[in-house]
Amino acid sequence: MVASTDTKFYVHTNNNAPQLQNAYGCMIDVLDACLVNGFGSQTVATLTASGTTVTATYGSAHNYLQYQVIKLANANQAEFNGEHRILTVPDANTITFELAAVPSVTTATGTITSSLPSLGWLKPFSDTGKAAYRSANTLLASRPYLRVVDALDPAYNAAYAKYAKVGIVEDMTDIDAMLGVQSPFDTSNPNKNWVASGSGTSVINGWAKWYYARSNDWQVDANADTLSIVAGIRNWMLVGNQDCFYIFVNPTTNRNYKFPYGFGTFKNYLSSDMYPNFLAATLDYSSANAVTNKATLTCLASTVSQTLLLQRNSVNDATPQITANLISLFNKQTVCYSGSVDYFASYSLAGGRIFAPVIVLENGNLPRGQLSLINWLMQAKYDGIDNIFSDGGRGYFLISVTCAQGNNGAVILDLGGLI
Incomplete structure (x- = not known):
């Protein structure tokens, strides 16, 4: 047998790769190249x-x-x-x-x-600074859209931190015609995720965000989005298949620890679950000058704030704003940052890496499913920034990530069978 090609990955150092930098529109350029065009x-x-x-x-x-x-x-x-x-x-x-x-x-x-080659996704709708992406796999139970707004909002200052506003949209007939359930969503403020409010340094612009240019790459820090941003390209890596993908972005130019974001379908544990779809983003609805938590899905602990957006809950109703925690069934303590600490024996003592699936936990106690492709590293990473390796006939990519509270760690991505 030959190596599988279902899971693909891309990095900013590939020839002719689009680059993330301090400029609006570049996130859509990367998504177009990796998801749709190659x-x-x-x-x-x-x-x-x-x-x-x-x-x-x-x-x-x-x-x-x-x-x-x-x-x-x-x-x-x-x-x-x-x-x-x-x-x-x-x-x-x-x-x-x-x-x-x-x-x-x-x-x-x-x-x-x-x-x-691309992951083979569809881009059914677009406009200047806007795009909607969707899996082409018609065998999925549901295929919501990832809507991306990567343009300067009129109320927001172009000198502030750059990010794409993202959300799950159940159905669409045009880039601005959204139908069905959205996530995130506030029934009292339907445009909360898409249209900025306020002005000056107190402007609030978006709710679910994929950062790609800001003053610091820590998820929790003393830096607001109003602080100056340096020019230059950012390190990024995208991995995925026909059902889901993750994009890892360092929003600064001077370090290599990345924010992990993602979208798509997870492996559902419940046979009745018709909407096993997720969005991993920085969930932050606050003013640009606020110092707030930028935590993403690397904050892997059952008692830490909800870190994953879901399309619908486990009984498939249309309740808005469904979130979930991410845990590992191998957690040995309440708070666990992937790849940050030796929760089990170190690499040198264990003779190898110890990693485990990432479980989607709804309502604090319902294991609804498992994230595809990504694994929780139960040891402190030992081998540099990023590392490609094989184990048991499969290929893996260890990606360095920034964790909550300034702890740096890593996750392990499954690239598929090699033989």
């Missing part, structure tokens, strides 16, 4: 096979990472074309991958190109 086409100089192992050589640095999925096109021999997971990166100009069978020739011909 990016980074480049010419393959040579493509040679030894048995089922294929080596692709480039005339310059390809800037791919191990276990990324590429799409080959335009080879005259069809068995080389299609999606492949990179298994090794021998050097800056070379990658290898496996075919399911020995090809008909040892050296492929044609004007061969490779690119990073």
Whole structure:
């Protein structure tokens, strides 16, 4: 068997990757590239096979990472074309991958190109600074929209922190025509998440936010959104499949600990659950000059504030503003920050990483399901900022994240089977 290609990931250092910076619209650029369009086409100089192992050589640095999925096109021999997971990166100009069978020739011909294919999501509606994304998987029980507003609100100062306003929308007929349940939502103020109110430094702009440019990358700090923002590109990484994705963003330029955000379907435990959809965002409805908690889904503890938005509750009614906690069934104490502390034996003592699923806990005691792709690291991370590794025939990506109270940690992303 060859490596699976269902789960894909992208990083800001890939060739021709769109960049997050101190400018509105760049979050939509990243989402368009990764979810819908793909990016980074480049010419393959040579493509040679030894048995089922294929080596692709480039005339310059390809800037791919191990276990990324590429799409080959335009080879005259069809068995080389299609999606492949990179298994090794021998050097800056070379990658290898496996075919399911020995090809008909040892050296492929044609004007061969490779690119990073998208996750295959849909973008049914858009306007300037606005976009709506949706899974293309029609087998899902429900397929809500991720609505994104990544434009300067007239009441907000362009010099303040930058973020996209995001929300779950059950149905849409246009980018501004939203139907059914929304999350977050306030029945007394339907535009609370989308339209700013107030003025000056006390302006309140949005509720569920994906930050990508601010003065500090701590989720809890002494910095308001009114503080000055430096120019420059930000580190980001996006991982996902046809059902869900996570985007990890460092909103500053001087560090590499990222805010983890995400959207999509989780693995539901309840057979009657027809709406197992989530949104991970910074939930913050406060004035721009306020010093508030920017916590995202890394604040993994059953007694800490609700950190995950759900489309609907477990009985599928239309109650607005459903939130859930994130826990691990292996928690040894009340508060647990993923990858921050050795809750079990350290890596050196245990002889490996100890990680566990992330459970969606509704109403404080109902384990409604499990987040896909992402795992809770039960040890202090030991191996630098970010790290790609394999274990038990699967590929993993350890991503450094910033946790609540300034604790830095990490989560582990499952990239799928390698054999």
